[in-house]
Amino acid sequence: MILLNVATAVADSVAGQSENIGEWIQHHLQNSHEWHLPAYHLHLPHFEPLSVLGFEINLSITNHVVMIWIASIILLLMFKLSYNVKKKVPTGFGSLLEMLIIFIRDEIAIANMGEKEGRRFTPLLITFFFFILVSNLMGLIPLFTTSTSNINVTAALAIITLGSTQIFGIKESGFWGYYKSLVPHGVPFWLWPLMFVIEIMGLISKHVALTIRLFANMIAGHFVLFAFLGLIIIFKSYFISPISIGFAIFVYFLELLVAFIQAYIFTLLSALFIGMSVNPEH
Amino acid sequence: MLELDPGMMVWTWITFIIVLIILSKVALKPILSAIENREKKIHDDIEEAKKQRDESEALLEKHRQMIDGAEKEAQKIINENQQLAEKTRQEMLDDTRRQSDKLIEKAKKEIDRQKESALISLKAEVADLAVGAAEKIILKNLDKEKHKNLVDEYIKSMPKSLKN
Numbered sequence: 001m002i003l004l005n006v007a008t009a010v011a012d013s014v015a016g017q018s019e020n021i022g023e024w025i026q027h028h029l030q031n032s033h034e035w036h037l038p039a040y041h042l043h044l045p046h047f048e049p050l051s052v053l054g055f056e057i058n059l060s061i062t063n064h065v066v067m068i069w070i071a072s073i074i075l076l077l078m079f080k081l082s083y084n085v086k087k088k089v090p091t092g093f094g095s096l097l098e099m100l101i102i103f104i105r106d107e108i109a110i111a112n113m114g115e116k117e118g119r120r121f122t123p124l125l126i127t128f129f130f131f132i133l134v135s136n137l138m139g140l141i142p143l144f145t146t147s148t149s150n151i152n153v154t155a156a157l158a159i160i161t162l163g164s165t166q167i168f169g170i171k172e173s174g175f176w177g178y179y180k181s182l183v184p185h186g187v188p189f190w191l192w193p194l195m196f197v198i199e200i201m202g203l204i205s206k207h208v209a210l211t212i213r214l215f216a217n218m219i220a221g222h223f224v225l226f227a228f229l230g231l232i233i234i235f236k237s238y239f240i241s242p243i244s245i246g247f248a249i250f251v252y253f254l255e256l257l258v259a260f261i262q263a264y265i266f267t268l269l270s271a272l273f274i275g276m277s278v279n280p281e282h
Numbered sequence: 283m284l285e286l287d288p289g290m291m292v293w294t295w296i297t298f299i300i301v302l303i304i305l306s307k308v309a310l311k312p313i314l315s316a317i318e319n320r321e322k323k324i325h326d327d328i329e330e331a332k333k334q335r336d337e338s339e340a341l342l343e344k345h346r347q348m349i350d351g352a353e354k355e356a357q358k359i360i361n362e363n364q365q366l367a368e369k370t371r372q373e374m375l376d377d378t379r380r381q382s383d384k385l386i387e388k389a390k391k392e393i394d395r396q397k398e399s400a401l402i403s404l405k406a407e408v409a410d411l412a413v414g415a416a417e418k419i420i421l422k423n424l425d426k427e428k429h430k431n432l433v434d435e436y437i438k439s440m441p442k443s444l445k446n
Contacts, residue, residue: 031290049289058289065293072301079309085316101313122314123306131301147294152287156294 021230029222031150032063037143067147071134078130104129108268113275121274124164129267132157136218136259140252148262149219151211158211161270162203169277181280210269217262221255409433 035042044066049058082093090098104126110118132148139146147153169178182199183192228248232241412433417426 031287055288057292058287059292060289061293062290064290065297068294068297072297075301076304076308079305079313083309083313085312088320098313098317101310102317105314105317119314123310124302126310127298127302127305131298150287150290151284152290153294156291157298159291160295160298 021227021234025223025226025230028226029145029149029219033060035063035066063145064147064150064153067138067145068135068153070144071131071138071147074138075130075134078134100129101126104267108264108271112268112271114279117275117278118271121164121271124274125267125271128157128161128270129263132214132266133259133263136263137256139218139222140255140259146218146222148214149222151215154215154218155211157214157266158207161210161273162207164270165203165273165277168274169280172278173280178277178280206269206273210266214262214266217258221251221258224251225255405437409437 033044033046035044044061044063046060047058049056051057078093079097083090083097084094087094089095105118105122108129109122109125112118113121135148135153136146138144139149166178169181172178173181179196182203183195187195225248228244228251231244232238409430413426413430416429416433420429
C-alpha cells in the first residue's frame, strides 16, 4: 500500500515536472521546509528571520537541519551502544569503530600533527570523520537526504577547521607570532606585505576548497544518480529502465565509496591544516 | 544551490559543537583512554615477555654451561677411577703373585725339609734294620760295634745314588 502511494507520489511529481528533468533533480537536492515522507509531506517549523549585524539569519528548521540532527543521533547512539569500554577486546561493530578510531588517531592525527598535538585533536577529528561519514551515507538511504550536499553545511564545517587553525595557532605562538609565521622564512623584508596578503588568501582558499570538495562530491553523485533515473522519463519507455537502474546501482556503490573517501579527505586535510598552524615551521 | 543560508550554517555549528562535546565526553574520552591503556598494557606485556625471554635464555645458557661442566667433571672422575682401579688391580695382582710365589717357595722349602728329615730317619731305620739283619745273619762273628761302622760307611757312600 505504502509502495503504491510512493509510486503514485513519484508519478505525480514526475508528471508535473517531466518537461524539465533538470529542475526536477534540483528540486530533490535542494534544501526545503518539508520532509518528503511516503505519501506525507512533513512540514517543518518556520521561523521569522533574525537580523544580526546586517546578516539575515533564517533559523527555520529545514530538511537538512533535521538530517544533521538525525546524523548526530545516529552517531551518538552508534558510539554509545556498540562500544563497551569495559570489554577488554571489542567485538562486532565495536571493533570496526575501534579500527577507525585508531586509524584516525595514528594515521591522520598523529601522522600530521605530531604525538602531543595529535592526541589532543583526535576527538575533533573523529567527530569530523563520523559526522561527515554518517551525513554522506544518509543520502543513500531512501527518505533521507545528504546534508553535506548543502554548501552551507560543508562551509560551516570548513569554518570550524579554519577557526581551529586560527584559535589554536594563536594560542600556540601568540597573535603576532602566529601571523608572522604565515610568511615563509627567507622572504625579503619589502615583500612581506605582499606575501602576507597572499598567505591569507591561500589560507582562505584552502578552506574554500575544503568546502567545495565535499559539497561537490556529494551533490555530483546524487546528480548522476538522479540523471540516470531521469533517463526513464526522458525516453518515456520502460525498456530503458534496466540500463538506468543498472547504472544507478553502479553509481550508488560509487557513492558509497565516495562517502568514505570524502569523509577521510576532509578529516585528513583538517588535520593537516590544524597541524600546520599548531606546529609552525621553524 | 549555491545560495548562502546563514541559518543553516548556524544550525550546523550548533549541532556539530554539541555532538563534539557530548561525543568526546561520553564516548571518545573513555574509548581513547581504554585503547591507550590496552596499548600500554600490550606494550608492557611484550616488554615483560622480552625481558623474561632474555632472562630464561641466560638461565638456559647457564644451565647448559653447568651441564657441560658436570659432564666434564663426571668424565674426569670416571677417568680417575678407572686409573685408580687399574692401578689397584695391578697392585693386587702383583701382591698376589708375590704372595703365591712366597707360598710356593715356602712349600718347596718345607717339602725339602720334610724330605731331608724323612731321609735321615729312613737312613737310621735302614741302618738299624740292616744291623739287625746282619746281626741275625752273622751273629757271633762280628761284634756289634764293628758291624755298625761298616754299615755306616756303606750308607755314607750311598747318598749320591739315592738322590738320583
